[in-house]
Amino acid sequence: MDTESIRESLETTGLRFTPQRHCVMAFLMEYPGHPTAAEIFEAVNRLDPRLSRATTYNNLRDLVQAGLVREVAVEGRAARFDAKGVRHHHFICDRCGNVEDVEWYEVPKPALSSLGKRTLRECELIVRGLCTKCAPAKGRDGVSAV
Amino acid sequence: MDTESIRESLETTGLRFTPQRHCVMAFLMEYPGHPTAAEIFEAVNRLDPRLSRATTYNNLRDLVQAGLVREVAVEGRAARFDAKGVRHHHFICDRCGNVEDVEWYEVPKPALSSLGKRTLRECELIVRGLCTKCAPAKGRDGVSAV
DNA sequence: GTCCTAGATTAGACAGAATCTAAATACGGT
DNA sequence: ACCGTATTTAGATTCTGTCTAATCTAGGAC
Ligand SMILES: [Mn+2]
Ligand SMILES: [Mn+2]
Ligand SMILES: [Zn+2]
Ligand SMILES: [Zn+2]
Numbered sequence: 001m002d003t004e005s006i007r008e009s010l011e012t013t014g015l016r017f018t019p020q021r022h023c024v025m026a027f028l029m030e031y032p033g034h035p036t037a038a039e040i041f042e043a044v045n046r047l048d049p050r051l052s053r054a055t056t057y058n059n060l061r062d063l064v065q066a067g068l069v070r071e072v073a074v075e076g077r078a079a080r081f082d083a084k085g086v087r088h089h090h091f092i093c094d095r096c097g098n099v100e101d102v103e104w105y106e107v108p109k110p111a112l113s114s115l116g117k118r119t120l121r122e123c124e125l126i127v128r129g130l131c132t133k134c135a136p137a138k139g140r141d142g143v144s145a146v
Numbered sequence: 147m148d149t150e151s152i153r154e155s156l157e158t159t160g161l162r163f164t165p166q167r168h169c170v171m172a173f174l175m176e177y178p179g180h181p182t183a184a185e186i187f188e189a190v191n192r193l194d195p196r197l198s199r200a201t202t203y204n205n206l207r208d209l210v211q212a213g214l215v216r217e218v219a220v221e222g223r224a225a226r227f228d229a230k231g232v233r234h235h236h237f238i239c240d241r242c243g244n245v246e247d248v249e250w251y252e253v254p255k256p257a258l259s260s261l262g263k264r265t266l267r268e269c270e271l272i273v274r275g276l277c278t279k280c281a282p283a284k285g286r287d288g289v290s291a292v
Numbered sequence: 293g294t295c296c297t298a299g300a301t302t303a304g305a306c307a308g309a310a311t312c313t314a315a316a317t318a319c320g321g322t
Numbered sequence: 323a324c325c326g327t328a329t330t331t332a333g334a335t336t337c338t339g340t341c342t343a344a345t346c347t348a349g350g351a352c
Contacts, residue, residue, distance in 0.1 A: 015299095015300095016298095016299060016300070016347090016348055016349080017348075017349090018299095018300065018301080018347080018348075020300080020301070021300090036338090037338080037339080038337090038338080050301090051301095052301065052302050052303075053302090053303085053339095054301075054302060054303075054304090054339095054340085054341090055300080055301055055302070057338090057339060057340075058300080058301080058340095059300095061340095062300095071221050073219035073220055073221040073222075074219055075217045075218075075219040075225055076217075076219075076225070076309095076310075076311095077338095078337080078338060078339090079221055079222070079338085079339090089256070091261075091264060094267060100264075102256050102260060102261075103256065103257075103260045105254065105256070105257075107253055107254065107271065108251065108253070109273075110235070110248050110249065110251070110273060111249075114248060114249045115237075115248075115273075115275075116278060117278045117281055118237060118239075118246075118275055118276060118277055118278055118281060119275040119276040119281045119282075120273060120274075120275040121240060121274045121275040121276075122273075122274050122275075123271065123272075123273055123274075124271070124272045124273075124274060125253065125269065125270070125271055125272075126269075126270045126271075126272060127255075127256060127261075127266060127268075127269055127270075128266075128267045128268050128269075128270060129261075129264055129265040129266040129267040129268075130264060130265040130267075131264055132262060132263045132264055135263055135264060135265045136265075161328090162318090162319055162320075162327095162328060162329070163319075163320090164318080164319070164328090164329065164330080166329085166330070167329090182309090183309080183310080184308090184309080196330090197330095198330065198331050198332075199310095199331090199332085200310095200311085200312090200330075200331060200332075200333090201329080201330055201331070203309090203310060203311075204311095204329080204330080205329095207310095207311095222338095222339075222340095223309095224308080224309060224310090225309085225310090
């Protein structure tokens with residue numbers, strides 16, 4: 001969407017502005033969910049064939065390192081990404097692996113004494129359970145729909 | 147260690163007791179860290195060659211599903227496992243991907259209203275930063291050791 | 293505008309992790 | 323001992339992500 005703001009955020013993190021980076025970043029900012037690298041590649045490449053698979057992975061790595069994008073590891077599935085907008089937690093569905101946002105709220109950090117010499121960067125909360133699609137229907141009489 | 151308690155926990159979850167499952171479970175209960183599937187296979191297979199690679203993966207999947215073992219996804223690396231003993235959180239090193247335990251403390255769950263129709267199973271805290279090995283040495287004069 | 297170079301892109305090979313297949317085996321109830 | 327089904331197995335396969343080495347380009351210097 002806002003090309004100039006993307007350019008700025010890239011420049012302030014020391015990354016060059018390229019059409020490929022712009023596309024990946026813009027896609028992540030518009031896309032409502034948490035796409036995988038493969039999904040990002042396919043969607044962006046369809047719009048602008050200049051983006052290659054290798055560059056998708058390269059850029060995602062760089063954007064995560066620059067702190068502009070967040071990577072969510074899901075057990076047994078491909079990693080998922082989102083542009084770091086407003087702070088939020090994540091919900092991961094036990095069954096389908098879908099990642100959804102959970103409204104932000106403060107979480108107590110571990111006591112410094114229990115961290116020892118480790119450096120703390122962030123404290124991430126992951127909520128697990130069944131998403132709306134996978135949760136058993138709890139209608140008035142317990143009947144389930146597929 | 148305690149064969150019979152392992153047998154029981156398997157039976158109560160509906161899993162048959164097999165030498166392979168026993169070995170995997172026993173290994174996880176004794177091992178202090180968070181091994182990958184490959185590490186578990188190598189270590190156990192060396193002691194008891196009856197365990198195959200496929201079965202290692204099969205059993206880990208079943209044990210996780212049965213709630214006896216926890217799987218920790220680490221971005222860009224193989225999943226790590228631990229036997230569910232005392233409750234605890236996890237620390238993941240940004241640099242080496244090492245997973246370490248963090249003493250348990252209660253974390254506030256998200257408001258029911260923000261969960262909607264989703265089912266909540268657990269609330270997991272993941273602390274990120276640099277582990278003791280990777281943290282910059284902060285000696286009296288800032289000199290670093292390798 | 294032209295030149296330059298470190299950084300970026302690319303196709304395709306490669307590697308690692310995990311799953312699948314289909315045949316053989318063995319747990320555990322009777 | 324027998325049986326039915328869950329489990330195991332080797333190897334192929336799929337899926338994710340990284341690497342290589344050749345090519346290109348963003349953007350600063352002039
Ligand atoms: Mn998100
Ligand atoms: Mn642990
Ligand atoms: Zn789901
Ligand atoms: Zn480390």
